[in-house]
Amino acid sequence: MREFGKGGFSLRRAPAPLRLVYGGFLVLLTPGLLSQLAFHVGRIGLTPAAVATYYRGSEQGDVMVFPKTFGQLLELTHAHAFTMSVVFLILAHLFVSTSVSDHFKAGALAATFLGLLGDLASPWLVRYVAAGCAWIALGAWTLEAAGLLTLAAVTGWECLGRPD
Numbered sequence: 001m002r003e004f005g006k007g008g009f010s011l012r013r014a015p016a017p018l019r020l021v022y023g024g025f026l027v028l029l030t031p032g033l034l035s036q037l038a039f040h041v042g043r044i045g046l047t048p049a050a051v052a053t054y055y056r057g058s059e060q061g062d063v064m065v066f067p068k069t070f071g072q073l074l075e076l077t078h079a080h081a082f083t084m085s086v087v088f089l090i091l092a093h094l095f096v097s098t099s100v101s102d103h104f105k106a107g108a109l110a111a112t113f114l115g116l117l118g119d120l121a122s123p124w125l126v127r128y129v130a131a132g133c134a135w136i137a138l139g140a141w142t143l144e145a146a147g148l149l150t151l152a153a154v155t156g157w158e159c160l161g162r163p164d
Contacts, residue, residue: 010097011094011099011158012098012099012161019160020159022094022155023156025094026152026155029091029152030152033145033152037145040141046138048131048132048134048135051134051137052126052131052134053065055067055068055073055127055134056126068127073123073127077120077124084116084119085116088113091112091152092112094151094155097158098155098157098158099158100154108147109151111143111146111147112143112144112148113147114143115142115143115145115146115148116147118136118139118141118144119141119144121136122137125137
């Protein structure tokens, strides 16, 4: 963190041991990001109907699905709000120290933030407002995945690069 306090910190020009630490963080983060994607695909599904069924429940088809309770959504929100905010904070700090343009940084950070915010809000909207809010969840997941992968990939590339 001391390195970030210095004016003009650049990840590409950071000492190799520091880049190794940040690269290690990205390696350890990758299974978490991939398992989140697998959860969305495998357990919930990627259609509005599947998302609505997961949160609102359904008696159609071969299996009865119970709606998520207030307590279940609260537990989900509690865990995600803490973990994803810390992941975003760390990745964002690393990402802003890369050599990509400020315009690209602003767009990627805004998209990621909106995706994370939508991921926190959409279960509540789908469950208690309308099944059609499942589109919000799908859009949020897309922004979140694309944003986090972009932040991680650009940061990882800079960790591997040689100083200018």
